[in-house]
Amino acid sequence: MTALVDIHLTGADADAALRADARAGLTAYPKHLPPKWFYDARGSELFEKITELPEYFPTRTERALLERSADEIAVASGADTIVELGSGSSAKTRLLLDAFRRAGTLRRYVPQDVSAPALRDALDALAADYPGLELHGVVGDFTAHLDRLPPQGHRMVAFLGGTIGNLLPPERARFLRALRATLRPGEQFLLGTGLVVDPAVLVPAYDDAAGVTAEFNRNVLHVLNRELAADFDVDAFDHEAVWDAEHEWIEMHLVARRAMTVTLAELDLTVDFAAGEAMCTEISAKFRLPGVRSMLAGAGFAVVRSWTDPEERMALTLATAV
Secondary structure, eight states: OOOOEEEOOOOOHHHHHOOOOOOOOTTTTSOBBBBGGOOOOOOOHHHHHHHTTOEEEEHHHHHHHHHHHHHHHHHHHHEEEEEEETTTTTTTTTHHHHHHHHHHHOOEEEEEEHHHHHHHHHHHHHHHSSSTEEEEESSTTTTGGGGGGGGOSSEEEEEOOOOOGSSOOOHHHHHHHHHHHHOOTTTEEEEEBBBBOOHHHHHHHOTTSHHHHHHHHHHHHHHHHHSSOOOOOOGGGEEEEEEETTEEEEEEEEEEEEEEEEEGGGGGGEEEEEOOEEEEEEEOOOOOOHHHHHHHHHTTTTEEEEEOOOTTOOOEEEEEOO
16 A cells, blocks of 8 residues: 655755754754754664664663553554654554554554654555555654644553653643644544653663763754854764753753864854853653643543553553543
């Protein structure tokens, strides 16, 4: 069966967004850049390496949790269409596809991702492995294009990997309200969240001994150098990961080792860094289950059930649009 692909995000759109984000973030105080700009081809490869590191528990923990709970999720949901936001390779989603197929309800899978090549590769692999499954890919940004998700079927939207933690609280609230507005009453949302755990376990997950996360963090500077004709001295920035106990999130920073001036020729912009100045490149918020339920209720969802791993490091929460 041939997969459909809707394109709502083009290369020109991505270029405009990068320019806007770089200008806004580099002229702010403190400086910041959105984490989505880590993920060019090299950044995606580095992140795959991160998921295999001994310190980085979220990916394998969520996968094991899905393996244990997917059949219960499928029975509790009854959806015939799985929509996945930020689908990437759709590797973990196969656990859901298999479970919903065993439950006898699965008809359609709708992966959404910002990368058209990654999406097409995933769809090709899925078409070979799931004959008869309707596949409808969407190239788009989950912060901007939720209203363009295909409306067919009784949908369950999956948002896994703890990615919601990369959004600041106001962004989270906007995202959840927009998602609720997209869904019909009775349709569902499956949310994966990282839970608050001991910082001694959490911080090394974002600051591994092998330095892979440091390279991943610095990759955003390579992206700016290439795409915006910037002249960042990438090696002049140190990677830093810190736990913010007040907000209960990890912050990743790039810290300037020395004072420097950086030019971004494509933006006609010059930016000064002081020695020791930290630029925030990612937050990764962690949650407590009562807070997850409250957050979802505030956006118009009723929680059906939550599942956690034995060490309570990750959670999956199924909610219904009311």
